[in-house]
Amino acid sequence: MSKETDAPAGAFAAISKSKLNRIGRRQLIQGSAALGASVALPRYAFSQSEKKSPLAGKSIHMQILGIAGWLPSKLGVDMSPDFAKYAKDKYGYDVSFSFADAPFGTLFQKAATSLATRSQEYNIIISDSQWLGALATPGWIVQLNDIIAKNPELNIEWWSPSIRSSYQVFPDGTDKLWGFPQVGDIIGIFVRKDILEGPGEAEAFKAKHGRDLPKTWEDFEKMDFDQWVELISFFDRPEKGYRGFAAQYSREYDAATCPTMSFMRSTGGDVWDPKTGQVEGVLDTPSNAKAMELYKSWLKYQPPGATNYFIAEVIDAFTQGKVFAAWQWVATGKTMIPPSLEGKVIVVPPPGFKKSDGTLYRNYIIGGQPWVINAFNDPEHMQVAVDFMKWWYLPETSKDYLKRGGMPCDKATCAAADFDGINPWNRTYKYMLLRSSDFWHDPKYSEMLSDMQEAITGYYTGQIKDPLHALNWVACQQQKILYDEGTAQKAAQAQCSGMTL
Amino acid sequence: MLGNDPLIRTVGRVEVAAASPSRRGSADRGHTGFVTFLGRREVLPSVLIAPVVIFFIIWNTIPTLWLIGLSFYRFSLTSGRAPIFSGFYNYVSIINDGATWLDLSRTFIFVVLAVGIETVAGFFLGLLFWGSDRLPGRRVALTLLFAPMVVTPVAAGTFWRLIYDPTFGVLDWFITLLGFPAVRFLSDANLAFWAVLAVDIWMWTPFMVLMAMAGLGSVPRAELEAAEIDRLTLWQRFRLVILYHGKFILMLGILLRTIDAFKTMDLIFDMTYGGPGTATKLVAMTLFRSAFESFNMGSSSALAVILLLISIAFTATFLYVLYIRERRAAEA
Numbered sequence: 115m116s117k118e119t120d121a122p123a124g125a126f127a128a129i130s131k132s133k134l135n136r137i138g139r140r141q142l143i144q145g146s147a148a149l150g151a152s153v154a155l156p157r158y159a160f161s162q163s164e165k166k167s168p169l170a171g172k173s174i175h176m177q178i179l180g181i182a183g184w185l186p187s188k189l190g191v192d193m194s195p196d197f198a199k200y201a202k203d204k205y206g207y208d209v210s211f212s213f214a215d216a217p218f219g220t221l222f223q224k225a226a227t228s229l230a231t232r233s234q235e236y237n238i239i240i241s242d243s244q245w246l247g248a249l250a251t252p253g254w255i256v257q258l259n260d261i262i263a264k265n266p267e268l269n270i271e272w273w274s275p276s277i278r279s280s281y282q283v284f285p286d287g288t289d290k291l292w293g294f295p296q297v298g299d300i301i302g303i304f305v306r307k308d309i310l311e312g313p314g315e316a317e318a319f320k321a322k323h324g325r326d327l328p329k330t331w332e333d334f335e336k337m338d339f340d341q342w343v344e345l346i347s348f349f350d351r352p353e354k355g356y357r358g359f360a361a362q363y364s365r366e367y368d369a370a371t372c373p374t375m376s377f378m379r380s381t382g383g384d385v386w387d388p389k390t391g392q393v394e395g396v397l398d399t400p401s402n403a404k405a406m407e408l409y410k411s412w413l414k415y416q417p418p419g420a421t422n423y424f425i426a427e428v429i430d431a432f433t434q435g436k437v438f439a440a441w442q443w444v445a446t447g448k449t450m451i452p453p454s455l456e457g458k459v460i461v462v463p464p465p466g467f468k469k470s471d472g473t474l475y476r477n478y479i480i481g482g483q484p485w486v487i488n489a490f491n492d493p494e495h496m497q498v499a500v501d502f503m504k505w506w507y508l509p510e511t512s513k514d515y516l517k518r519g520g521m522p523c524d525k526a527t528c529a530a531a532d533f534d535g536i537n538p539w540n541r542t543y544k545y546m547l548l549r550s551s552d553f554w555h556d557p558k559y560s561e562m563l564s565d566m567q568e569a570i571t572g573y574y575t576g577q578i579k580d581p582l583h584a585l586n587w588v589a590c591q592q593q594k595i596l597y598d599e600g601t602a603q604k605a606a607q608a609q610c611s612g613m614t615l
Numbered sequence: 616m617l618g619n620d621p622l623i624r625t626v627g628r629v630e631v632a633a634a635s636p637s638r639r640g641s642a643d644r645g646h647t648g649f650v651t652f653l654g655r656r657e658v659l660p661s662v663l664i665a666p667v668v669i670f671f672i673i674w675n676t677i678p679t680l681w682l683i684g685l686s687f688y689r690f691s692l693t694s695g696r697a698p699i700f701s702g703f704y705n706y707v708s709i710i711n712d713g714a715t716w717l718d719l720s721r722t723f724i725f726v727v728l729a730v731g732i733e734t735v736a737g738f739f740l741g742l743l744f745w746g747s748d749r750l751p752g753r754r755v756a757l758t759l760l761f762a763p764m765v766v767t768p769v770a771a772g773t774f775w776r777l778i779y780d781p782t783f784g785v786l787d788w789f790i791t792l793l794g795f796p797a798v799r800f801l802s803d804a805n806l807a808f809w810a811v812l813a814v815d816i817w818m819w820t821p822f823m824v825l826m827a828m829a830g831l832g833s834v835p836r837a838e839l840e841a842a843e844i845d846r847l848t849l850w851q852r853f854r855l856v857i858l859y860h861g862k863f864i865l866m867l868g869i870l871l872r873t874i875d876a877f878k879t880m881d882l883i884f885d886m887t888y889g890g891p892g893t894a895t896k897l898v899a900m901t902l903f904r905s906a907f908e909s910f911n912m913g914s915s916s917a918l919a920v921i922l923l924l925i926s927i928a929f930t931a932t933f934l935y936v937l938y939i940r941e942r943r944a945a946e947a
Contacts, residue, residue, distance in 0.1 A: 219888075222908075252694070253695060365890025366888050417781065419782055421891060422799075557693045568893055575890065577891055599691075614717060
């Protein structure tokens, strides 16, 4: 500020008296007015921001905990200098950011061990959606209802109902809000368009299967599971160095669980009853066992070792030309389509299950992560966190985020006319958000996931022969966990005692 | 002892003479008295080991007692509820859980195989290096041999996971180059355990080489020469002289490796995460997941106490074997 006040004064003094005599009265008044404005306006603006924010003039450091190697998390930090500028202009305080991260599998551990000590080490956390219950129940994160009531700009209309239920609400079906969507995410299929449209492929496919080779987004949208298998088996060409497909089957985190549950739910099954906490009789059904068989059957079109594939391995296989198509979270879009593959990839919805009436049904697992705010933040950090959220959902911020490869969830951005064309996966993203939902918003999520992963990967890798036995074991374990916790009304059946995988 | 030191007494006198006021003299007497007190046979050792004892109590005893106490409570960090005293509930649950027994048996198999192979291979390699004092490049070879041991297990796990990868890994590249089909080392439920075991052996055989060389270093040359003069066979020389003198340091190595192998988690975490299915799920991995994924602090504490007791049992057994020698010597 001192420079702003000193500079005009110095300039004024430099004007000689003789010159002053030559300046007309009107010019003198205009000059004085301009001079006065240049001195006073910044002070006025600053005083206004001081009025708006009690933090004006202060300098605050924030730390965000996010997912390592995950573009949307990284964007939250990459864009933070823009917020710093915005905060300085609008609220008058200085803010700086640092970023801590951990891979998906250990992020909750990192967050929980810090929050359990009532630390404000991580002021804002990018949490996985299923952790809302585990973070909210011990009181580690802020319930946002009051904040939203006081800041109406945070009462945002989302693109689909699943955004609110997946990233904000705990317990399911209530109005208690705990998170703001940081990134929406869905399962899409990345297809090598250059291989698909290769010379002679359409004719060969028609000759073999008696129907046209799908080429457009609309063609894939109409595709059922049988047709999908025909397609990946057609393009499964180990002799040419690439296989038909890559998907996630790994033991790590939720790699195998998300696609397996997508198969189960899309074929009419479910994984639990969130109202009663009942797992036995819901998860361990012949229908779900069949869904597991189906997902396992796709392994024969995949590279050797695909049972160890998680997100990174699928990216490697796809970008290095080892597969024709890949099942992947579309949040990885920028990585899945590097410059070398630009224009050679089409991102389409995963196939639907043909119901008895002939219609297609898709009920896939939603990805994505919400922002949550540390409940142990002091008032200053809490205020900055709220200001950050208000900035994050500004239309211009959302647009910038979208252009950098992120995926906003607000209806205004998603419904914009140019949305579909900004990234190759945007259309599929919007489409699948309406056909995807979350699972297990329960404090015992991690334990339930661990049992699920153990059993289903045991089946996919051949350690367990019978999928129904695997599901019986999971149902027993999860029923016991939920009953002990008080969520389930019924205890696990007697036959669960001593059951092993 | 220090109080009787003539130098200190001389210095004391000089100071007393220089500092005439009587207060100075009494301070000096106090100082000398304190030094004398510290120098007492029963005090000085206690003073010297006090920092270690305090450190041990703060960082070992108190957490262990806390762990034992917590094992009698039902307490989940994410439940938002206070711990509930449940007596032996956690212990009974673990004992009744078939999966824990399977994990334990898998761990015992892993420990026996890993430590057994590492000991045999380590001793054999130790013998080779022991008898190759003048071999050119011996130091370089030893340095290379010990390299795996100093690599962080997480780093070792990461690059072995990449080496084993059937699509991008170098090992399968060679295998397919020879005309064989790619082997799914870590994703085949029948192979994963052996693949992880091989990495553990690769990492820790150097440690047993080190112990073997230390043990062999304690073998008296004179006895070896005497055995040679007496025309003992190679096997007799090995059994009666080398192994006789070297076995106790080797036993110490086996003890350390056994306890360490029993705790193997980091390698598994990075290579297979206990999978495929439960193929490589060792009990330390179960404990990690219970404590730091599920945050079941009560039951994971109970499991930790059980593992601690098993480790103590290992140690007691080995120490018993080690002390047999001393007892026999005393009896003789």
